[in-house]
Amino acid sequence: MSNDDSRRAMLEKVMKDHGYQESALLEILHKAQELYGYLDKELLMDISGSLNLPPSHVFGVATFYSFFKLKRSGEHVITGCMGTACYVKGADEILKAVEREYNIKRGESTPDGKLSLLVTRCIGACAMAPTIIVDDEVIAKATKEVVLQRIKQVLGGT
Amino acid sequence: MCCSSGCAPLGAFKVLKAFEEAVKEFGVERECKVAKTGCVGTCSVGPAVVIEPGDFLYQNVTPETAREIVRDHIVLGLPMKDMLYGNKAFFEKQHRLVLRNAGKIDPSRIQDYIAMGGYSGIVKCLATMTPQGVIYEIATSGLRGRGGAGFPTGQKWGLVARSHDTPKYIVANLDEGDPGVFANRTLAEADPHAILEGMLIAAYAIKAEKGYLYIRSEYPLAIQTLQRAIAQAKSISLLGDNVLDTGFKFDVELRFGAGAFVAGEETAILASVEGRRAMPRPRPPYPANSGLWGKPTLIQNVETLANIPIIIQNGGAWFSKIGTPRCTGTKCFSLTGKTNNPGLIEVPMGITLREVVFDIGGGVPDGRTFKAVLVGGPSGGCLPDTLLELPIDYDSLTRVGAIMGSGGIVVLDDESCMVDTAKFFTEFCVDESCGRCTPCRAGLTRVKEIFDGITTGNSRMEDIATLEKSGVYIRDASLCGLGQTAPNPVLTTLRYFRDEYVEHIRDKTCRAGKCFKKEEEV
Numbered sequence: 001m002s003n004d005d006s007r008r009a010m011l012e013k014v015m016k017d018h019g020y021q022e023s024a025l026l027e028i029l030h031k032a033q034e035l036y037g038y039l040d041k042e043l044l045m046d047i048s049g050s051l052n053l054p055p056s057h058v059f060g061v062a063t064f065y066s067f068f069k070l071k072r073s074g075e076h077v078i079t080g081c082m083g084t085a086c087y088v089k090g091a092d093e094i095l096k097a098v099e100r101e102y103n104i105k106r107g108e109s110t111p112d113g114k115l116s117l118l119v120t121r122c123i124g125a126c127a128m129a130p131t132i133i134v135d136d137e138v139i140a141k142a143t144k145e146v147v148l149q150r151i152k153q154v155l156g157g158t
Numbered sequence: 159m160c161c162s163s164g165c166a167p168l169g170a171f172k173v174l175k176a177f178e179e180a181v182k183e184f185g186v187e188r189e190c191k192v193a194k195t196g197c198v199g200t201c202s203v204g205p206a207v208v209i210e211p212g213d214f215l216y217q218n219v220t221p222e223t224a225r226e227i228v229r230d231h232i233v234l235g236l237p238m239k240d241m242l243y244g245n246k247a248f249f250e251k252q253h254r255l256v257l258r259n260a261g262k263i264d265p266s267r268i269q270d271y272i273a274m275g276g277y278s279g280i281v282k283c284l285a286t287m288t289p290q291g292v293i294y295e296i297a298t299s300g301l302r303g304r305g306g307a308g309f310p311t312g313q314k315w316g317l318v319a320r321s322h323d324t325p326k327y328i329v330a331n332l333d334e335g336d337p338g339v340f341a342n343r344t345l346a347e348a349d350p351h352a353i354l355e356g357m358l359i360a361a362y363a364i365k366a367e368k369g370y371l372y373i374r375s376e377y378p379l380a381i382q383t384l385q386r387a388i389a390q391a392k393s394i395s396l397l398g399d400n401v402l403d404t405g406f407k408f409d410v411e412l413r414f415g416a417g418a419f420v421a422g423e424e425t426a427i428l429a430s431v432e433g434r435r436a437m438p439r440p441r442p443p444y445p446a447n448s449g450l451w452g453k454p455t456l457i458q459n460v461e462t463l464a465n466i467p468i469i470i471q472n473g474g475a476w477f478s479k480i481g482t483p484r485c486t487g488t489k490c491f492s493l494t495g496k497t498n499n500p501g502l503i504e505v506p507m508g509i510t511l512r513e514v515v516f517d518i519g520g521g522v523p524d525g526r527t528f529k530a531v532l533v534g535g536p537s538g539g540c541l542p543d544t545l546l547e548l549p550i551d552y553d554s555l556t557r558v559g560a561i562m563g564s565g566g567i568v569v570l571d572d573e574s575c576m577v578d579t580a581k582f583f584t585e586f587c588v589d590e591s592c593g594r595c596t597p598c599r600a601g602l603t604r605v606k607e608i609f610d611g612i613t614t615g616n617s618r619m620e621d622i623a624t625l626e627k628s629g630v631y632i633r634d635a636s637l638c639g640l641g642q643t644a645p646n647p648v649l650t651t652l653r654y655f656r657d658e659y660v661e662h663i664r665d666k667t668c669r670a671g672k673c674f675k676k677e678e679e680v
Contacts, residue, residue, distance in 0.1 A: 025433035030375065030414055057434075064435040064592075065416030067375055083337030084536065084568050085494035087582055121419070121586070123376055124340035125163055126492055127201030127500035138167035 007035045020051050025061055038069040074109040074116035076154050079133040083122030091130035097144045162197040162347040163379050165204035173205045176221035180228035190232050196348020198261030199502040215243040247517045248499050253506045255488050256464045260348035265383050268390040271351040279467035280358045284404045292363040298474030300486035305459030306563045308552035317446035318364045321454035328369035329457045330357055335419035336535035339566040341490035342460050344502045346380035350387035356463025361408040364456055369410045370431050419590035423638045424457045437592045438638035481507030485551035495568035498523045512546040515569055526571040534563030536583045537643035539650035559650040561643055575670035576655040577662050580647045581609035587644035598641030601632040613673040615666045622659055626652055
């Protein structure tokens with residue numbers, strides 16, 4: 001079975017477990033994003049067909065919640081927390097430094113698809129503000145220098 | 159050893175491993191057990207380690223010092239004084255009821271919770287109390303909803319219980335969307351069974367058979383902890399078709415949020431559990447009569463639920479003596495911003511802001527001066543030093559233009575610009591507005607545009623009056639709590655820090671140096 005077929009089979013199982021219920025749409029979108037990384041048009045059409053829901057309903061839900069990504073992210077993802085505590089402690093300055101260094105804006109990826117810069121509202125680690133997540137690693141009490149250094153490292157493959 | 163989302167990024171798991179190795183190395187495996195616990199609250203000095211007996215709290219522990227602690231403290235019996243957490247006031251002013259087990263038990267073991275008296279509340283209900291008796295006890299306690307609005311919990315249960323339609327549902331709200339707030343996350347990571355027991359007791363009282371626990375997907379560790387807790391409770395028939403062989407039936411299912419602040423609103427959370435866009439609807443009908451799939455539904459914040467077991471164990475009358483007569487009990491607050499001791503605290507209702515900011519929080523760091531304290535999250539109020547003697551309770555906070563909200567306290571110092579702060583929160587609410595009603599959707603956008611003008615030198619004095627008028631309109635005309643409270647930061651900064659607005663508009667200066675910057679200066 002190809003990689004794509006096995007992912008589709010796993011998604012089908014989740015839909016089946018939920019009895020193809022409308023109320024499980026969020027759970028199914030979560031699973032789909034976990035499997036595919038993001039939700040593209042074909043995937044959403046596929047889900048709307050399986051659950052027998054109008055595509056507009058599925059698209060409406062997918063676009064309403066900021067957690068769902070409709071575009072492919074870069075190979076490495078930098079997520080800046082812009083919660084209150086992080087903002088007060090200077091998260092904005094750190095994000096601006098990343099934007100300048102890699103010439104991208106929040107929500108964008110570099111043209112080579114290596115790096116995405118995202119913003120989240122709060123990861124709840126406020127006592128260690130500001131926090132920046134580089135791939136899966138949370139950098140606590142982050143500074144511009146540390147973050148730029150770490151990004152350089154992950155892009156360099158270390 | 160604290161292994162919650164606070165200490166983990168600071169290296170808690172490496173320290174845990176070092177402890178386990180050191181205990182083996184010194185051969186004290188029989189005397190000393192290394193356990194993973196939830197948060198003790200002192201997140202700023204993590205990784206944190208507590209050694210019992212004696213409540214010794216070590217701060218900033220590294221794998222190297224872990225070995226020294228085992229050698230000196232455990233083997234030689236000599237606590238390492240200079241590494242202990244020194245700030246006594248941080249704990250002295252607290253009253254830990256909801257967080258009674260946080261940092262004391264291993265949240266992955268249901269036995270630990272039971273050993274601390276856990277699940278004796280539901281046993282007491284099933285064995286000796288009628289559903290009406292349970293509701294009476296909760297009403298006597300004076301407990302009010304901890305989700306922010308402060309509706310009396312006993313009254314709410316009574317409404318759902320009296321509704322004749324079936325089935326009935328419970329929705330536990332752990333959609334902690336307020337930036338700068340992490341009390342519910344910490345609770346779920348540290349003591350998940352307290353939430354489940356609260357749901358069980360509520361279900362018994364209102365005769366519900368199904369509960370949904372709605373949690374943010376941004377909280378992976380809390381999700382994992384709760385999943386395990388639910389599985390454990392099912393395995394010893396505390397959840398399921400026949401709870402403790404009494405014929406009482408109740409089951410809990412997790413539902414995951416997906417990053418929508420408005421989903422914390424009670425009608426929006428229902429839409430989201432049903433798999434739709436989290437958009438609020440007008441009330442009535444109230445969820446107590448027509449909630450999930452049109453059926454009677456009790457919606458309760460998880461902090462409220464975690465209070466329930468101890469009220470049942472100790473009685474409503476006991477609980478009503480804690481806090482103030484109109485606001486009983488305690489409240490958890492996430493203390494962050496420019497404070498010396500950021501972390502999670504739980505204090506009795508009625509404590510003053512000064513005690514929280516200066517005694518527990520230890521004042522403002524780096525020799526700067528205190529300017530304001532923001533209470534209640536992004537739709538809370540910015541309060542100045544003249545209000546520091548204000549007691550923290552629902553009614554006092556509302557009177558000065560703030561809200562209890564989900565319990566965020568952010569301290570601001572003289573480096574913060576109040577205009578910029580109000581703008582930041584307005585931007586947040588613009589982003590998170592669901593767009594259903596015009597005052598919130600269009601009104602907040604207009605307010606944000608005015609702020610853009612004020613912070614870039616493109617404004618007139620009349621803007622102040624426009625902001626005030628718009629704020630009042632949005633507050634009074636919006637459909638749900640998001641719009642109704644979104645203007646709070648604007649209105650309170652205008653009320654208490656009007657000088658700064660005047661300076662921005664008239665002199666085009668920002669005393670904190672935040673505004674009027676060109677891109678390249680940043």
